[in-house]
Amino acid sequence: MAVSIRFVLNVVNSIGRLVMFFDILLYASLMICFIGISYRIFFWTKKSIGYHPSSGTQRLSSLIRGVVSTLFSLSIFRLVKSLIFDVLLQGRILKTSLLRWVMHILMFIGFTALIIMHALDAIITENLFTYYYSTINPFFFLRSLFGLMVLLGIIIAILRRYIFKPARLKNAKSDLFALILVFIIILSGIALEGIKMTSVSEFTVMVEDYAGLDYEDEDIIALETYWVKEFALVSARIESPFDSNALTLGLETHETNCMDCHSPNKSAFLGYIAAKMLSPVAIFLDKRNGVSIFYYFHIISCFLALALVPFSKMFHMVATPISLFTNAVKAPPVTNNNTTGNHMISGNHPMSGNQLTKQLMELDACTHCSTCNLNCSAGMIYEAVQNDYILPSQKILALKKAANGQELMSKEFTALFQGLYLCTNCDRCTVVCPSGIHLKSLWISSRENLIQQNLIRQNPGGQNSGQTNSANPFILTGFSFVRGLNKSFIEQKDYNEPLTKTFETVIPPEKTGISDTIDLDAPKNEFYTQTGLYPFSLPQTDTFSHCFGCRNCSTICPVVADFDHPQNQLTLMPHQIMYSMGLGMVDLAKDSAMIWNCLGCYQCQENCPQNVNVCDILFALKNKTFNLLQESSS
Numbered sequence: 001m002a003v004s005i006r007f008v009l010n011v012v013n014s015i016g017r018l019v020m021f022f023d024i025l026l027y028a029s030l031m032i033c034f035i036g037i038s039y040r041i042f043f044w045t046k047k048s049i050g051y052h053p054s055s056g057t058q059r060l061s062s063l064i065r066g067v068v069s070t071l072f073s074l075s076i077f078r079l080v081k082s083l084i085f086d087v088l089l090q091g092r093i094l095k096t097s098l099l100r101w102v103m104h105i106l107m108f109i110g111f112t113a114l115i116i117m118h119a120l121d122a123i124i125t126e127n128l129f130t131y132y133y134s135t136i137n138p139f140f141f142l143r144s145l146f147g148l149m150v151l152l153g154i155i156i157a158i159l160r161r162y163i164f165k166p167a168r169l170k171n172a173k174s175d176l177f178a179l180i181l182v183f184i185i186i187l188s189g190i191a192l193e194g195i196k197m198t199s200v201s202e203f204t205v206m207v208e209d210y211a212g213l214d215y216e217d218e219d220i221i222a223l224e225t226y227w228v229k230e231f232a233l234v235s236a237r238i239e240s241p242f243d244s245n246a247l248t249l250g251l252e253t254h255e256t257n258c259m260d261c262h263s264p265n266k267s268a269f270l271g272y273i274a275a276k277m278l279s280p281v282a283i284f285l286d287k288r289n290g291v292s293i294f295y296y297f298h299i300i301s302c303f304l305a306l307a308l309v310p311f312s313k314m315f316h317m318v319a320t321p322i323s324l325f326t327n328a329v330k331a332p333p334v335t336n337n338n339t340t341g342n343h344m345i346s347g348n349h350p351m352s353g354n355q356l357t358k359q360l361m362e363l364d365a366c367t368h369c370s371t372c373n374l375n376c377s378a379g380m381i382y383e384a385v386q387n388d389y390i391l392p393s394q395k396i397l398a399l400k401k402a403a404n405g406q407e408l409m410s411k412e413f414t415a416l417f418q419g420l421y422l423c424t425n426c427d428r429c430t431v432v433c434p435s436g437i438h439l440k441s442l443w444i445s446s447r448e449n450l451i452q453q454n455l456i457r458q459n460p461g462g463q464n465s466g467q468t469n470s471a472n473p474f475i476l477t478g479f480s481f482v483r484g485l486n487k488s489f490i491e492q493k494d495y496n497e498p499l500t501k502t503f504e505t506v507i508p509p510e511k512t513g514i515s516d517t518i519d520l521d522a523p524k525n526e527f528y529t530q531t532g533l534y535p536f537s538l539p540q541t542d543t544f545s546h547c548f549g550c551r552n553c554s555t556i557c558p559v560v561a562d563f564d565h566p567q568n569q570l571t572l573m574p575h576q577i578m579y580s581m582g583l584g585m586v587d588l589a590k591d592s593a594m595i596w597n598c599l600g601c602y603q604c605q606e607n608c609p610q611n612v613n614v615c616d617i618l619f620a621l622k623n624k625t626f627n628l629l630q631e632s633s634s
Contacts (some may be wrong), residue, residue: 022299029303036310037318044360047403049446062354070399075329082328087321090435096371099433109147113181118143119302137263143193144270147186151270154183168373168382170394170443175368175444181305181314188298194274195290196267198234198282202291203227219253231265232275234282299312311526319364321433326358327436359445362437363400368393372429372439389419392429392439399446420447423607426550428634544617546610547578553604555616559597570594574604574614581617591619598622 070079085091090108094101117125117139124134125139132139157179162173196202207220225246227233246259263274276286280594285291287513309315372392373379382390389395389412399417402408408416420443429439553574560566572580572592580589589595595618596632 001240007530013217017366018569025300025303033309035314036307040310040315040319044357046358049359049362049363049399049403049442056142059354059357063357064411066354070329077224078328079325083321084330086436087326090434092324092436096382096432096434099156099160100371103153103160105153106149107153108145109152111374113146114143114150117146133261136260136575137267141267144190144268147190147270147590150186150292152184154179154186166374166389168376168379170373171367171390172313172397181301181308181312185298185301185305188294188301190274191278192291192298193268193271193296194232195275195282195294197232197244197268197275197284198272198278199286199291200224200233200235200283201286201289203233203235206262206348211516212524219249222249223253224250226254227429232272232279234279236283236288242333254572308473313367315364316367316435317362320367323362323513324367324436327438355441356445358438359442360403361368362435363403364443365435365437366393366400367435368397369380371432371434375428375432377424377426377428377548377552381422387415387418389415390422391419395443395446396437399442409459416430417450420450423447424548424550425448426552427609428552486594501629509614540582543610543612544581547575547612548610549575549579550609551575552607552609553578553612556603556607558601558603559594559599570597572619577618577621578612580612586621586624590625595621595625596617 001280042060055632070076090101092106118134121132121134134143140577160166160177161169161175165171195298203224207223221237223240224233224235225242227250228238229242229247246499257437265275275282286295305314309317370391370393372457372496373394376382376390376392382388389398395416398408398412423443425440425443427440428436430441433439436438477629518583554560554566554576557574559572563569570593572589574594577592577594580586580592598618600615600619602615605612
């Protein structure tokens with residue numbers, strides 16, 4: 001008797017120590033997660049990839065004011081709408097890819113449901129359902145169903161990223177790490193459930209605790225026989241063929257003692273499959289306390305994932321919803337004392353405090369899904385030169401690395417700089433981004449930051465800091481046009497210096513007469529005269545020469561959208577007409593059906609990142625064709 005009491009006390013003490021150990025791990029993981037998330041949010045208000053960032057105190061104050069003003073205004077309704085359609089229903093992903101939407105919705109619903117119903121069952125599920133037991137239906141079945149959903153989502157993600165890899169999809173180590181960690185959590189949970197089903201030790205504890213029967217009782221042997229046949233239990237003392245009388249008695253015992261709190265194990269179909277697969281080694285695992293081993297592994301995997309949330313790709317689960325929420329509401333105006341004139345600028349402007357904060361947050365919100373890469377107007381340039389940093393998602397990785405204080409090596413920096421300047425500023429990446437990242441604003445801020453830091457000519461690798469590189473000639477091209485649009489937010493001397501230095505590098509001053517005193521605000525003809533670069537000025541309708549084929553005009557055109565096959569029915573679409581004009585094929589352009597279908601709405605012209613007068617050109621072609629017809633008829 002004394003031995004039995006001592007054994008029970010030892011077991012109780014062991015369980016107590018185990019519970020305390022897991023409590024410590026849980027609280028430690030929660031603390032690390034909380035501190036990590038707090039640090040990331042603080043990091044968003046301290047760092048910057050923009051030009052002339054405001055102080056961290058100003059940024060934090062601006063962020064708090066923006067949040068408060070949103071919560072206590074009508075904007076809250078837009079926030080709720082974004083929560084439902086963008087976050088819960090993943091609507092933006094559905095617009096871009098049905099397969100990715102299925103993958104995300106499976107993982108999102110499955111994992112969220114497992115956390116609520118399984119991980120937090122003592123806090124949530126037990127309080128919602130008074131009849132709750134983890135081993136009865138529907139909970140027993142639903143746990144397997146949600147686990148299967150996550151598993152299918154992971155499989156789709158792996159197939160998509162590593163087997164049927166879409167064009168321009170670039171995988172990072174963080175992508176694979178996140179998938180493997182979630183896969184381990186789900187797989188270890190399924191294996192744990194399976195080994196519990198096969199374990200005689202678990203079965204014995206259950207019947208002694210709930211049925212009050214001794215292991216050597218005839219009823220227990222009969223019940224064990226029934227469970228071996230129907231519940232995937234593996235027992236050394238029960239073998240097939242089964243005694244029919246024992247099965248009948250076992251069923252009666254089960255219905256009397258077990259049925260109310262234990263549904264058939266087949267309901268938890270994933271665990272049942274795992275139990276059948278583990279049955280050849282079940283007795284071996286049971287003797288070596290396999291349930292505890294799998295339990296430790298599963299719990300520690302969960303705690304590890306929780307602790308790593310702020311420091312891995314999984315942080316997008318926090319950052320992406322915030323990005324979508326901020327897109328749903330407009331930030332309040334912010335005073336930026338660093339801009340010329342000290343005037344008020346919109347909270348959505350690339351140079352505002354809140355926008356600088358949002359840009360850091362957006363770096364964490366990116367899921368590297370490659371949707372932006374597939375829609376990038378500079379994609380064909382990437383295909384030609386194979387510089388990964390031309391692709392938007394790859395630029396984000398490099399910018400995130402730089403924002404975290406890691407130095408970019410010389411080749412990496414040069415590639416990033418080229419990628420930023422070959423960007424056409426067409427905004428197609430922003431429009432299609434499922435995470436709601438304002439990529440165009442990100443590129444503007446990043447580009448200006450590189451210019452202002454004068455890193456163009458300095459080797460950033462640190463190994464040969466004395467070496468300098470020549471100024472990058474890309475800022476001489478039309479690709480720098482958007483910088484001009486933001487000129488009022490850049491100090492005049494800061495704006496002029498990189499241009500002057502680049503002119504001196506590419507074209508020697510003695511040949512052009514260029515000097516530091518060139519008035520860049522002078523009218524076009526005067527500027528061309530001073531520099532000697534362009535001795536003529538093109539008429540307004542010759543702006544087609546500025547087109548670099550981003551297709552923004554065709555994408556936004558309501559006429560193109562109205563046709564099922566615009567390529568055939570319109571002969572040429574707006575961007576193709578610009579191509580034709582650039583090649584001198586005026587006859588081909590004026591014979592297009594597009595010029596006669598044009599509504600004259602000016603959306604193409606207003607949304608052209610290069611200020612090509614698309615609509616005016618179509619009018620000019622229409623007039624030219626009409627005049628030719630008039631001349632021929634007379």
